[in-house]
Amino acid sequence: IDIIRRSIQERRFRVWYQPIYCCHDDIFCSAEALLRLNDYEGKPIPPDVFIPLAEETGMIGELTWIVLEEICRLLSSGQVPGLKTVSLNLSMQQLLDPGLADRIQRYLTEYQLSPDCLKVEITERFLLHDVLYAKRQLASLTAIGIQIYMDDFGTGYSNLSSVLDYPFAFIKLDRSLVIHVPEDHRAELMLRTLLTLFHSLGKRVVVEGVESKALADYLKHCGSDMIQGFYYAAPMAKEELIAFFSQKNHPENRKMDA
């Protein structure tokens, strides 16, 4: 907790980005912003360790604005060829902040960005006592034009009733759901059924944690909208992201890949 507090003051947090591949356009068009922090010996502290602590101590709010500001800087710089959208992870707890939508809108206005270039990812790590209030908050985000992703579908935190309860435009399928695809016939059947279900509900699907070519090819074939995972790229610093998108989205390289 002390490291988190000091690191906010000393601006030691870094924002990395993981490229997301868009199957329909056959191009990398998006990225997820992910926080990074090293301890004072230079050893990385995993987000799964510092994010829950930041949530418990209320520091997650400040961290979110650091990430949003970096995203806005990146998008408004126009330095990343083909990058149309970036997603920001929000804790369910932050949905209790009545000023959330206004504050996000202020950043977008300041950086002259259209709301459709920012996506918000939500996972239900916290049981919300006030579902109606959370719904209103998400509605206020969609009202200003920001689309919402349900993160980590299939992990126990993100479930089917929430798909109906909240206005998600995208569902991100957790890696645990696809880890045995395509070898395991039952896992394959579940994936195809989920894709059909979500598409019928008017949602688009991102599959996370894709580590192999076999799985990426299978996902393209069965109608996944977007793919994210180490097969394509791990999270990376901004400079590497610029180089990655410049190389992968270059028309000559895309022709060669095809």
Ligand code: C2E
């Ligand atoms: P997440 O939002 O589900 O982010 C995806 C996580 O999966 C990232 O872990 C990413 O590095 C990892 N990942 C991506 N592709 C693969 C793959 O092919 N295989 C495997 N095994 N893993 C893959 P990371 O960066 O350690 O973040 C963990 C979690 O911490 C995130 O899960 C998110 O819930 C949280 N987090 C990270 N940054 C933020 C933030 O700025 N705000 C909030 N509220 N939470 C954040």
Ligand code: MG
């Ligand atoms: Mg996420």
Ligand code: MG
């Ligand atoms: Mg996720």
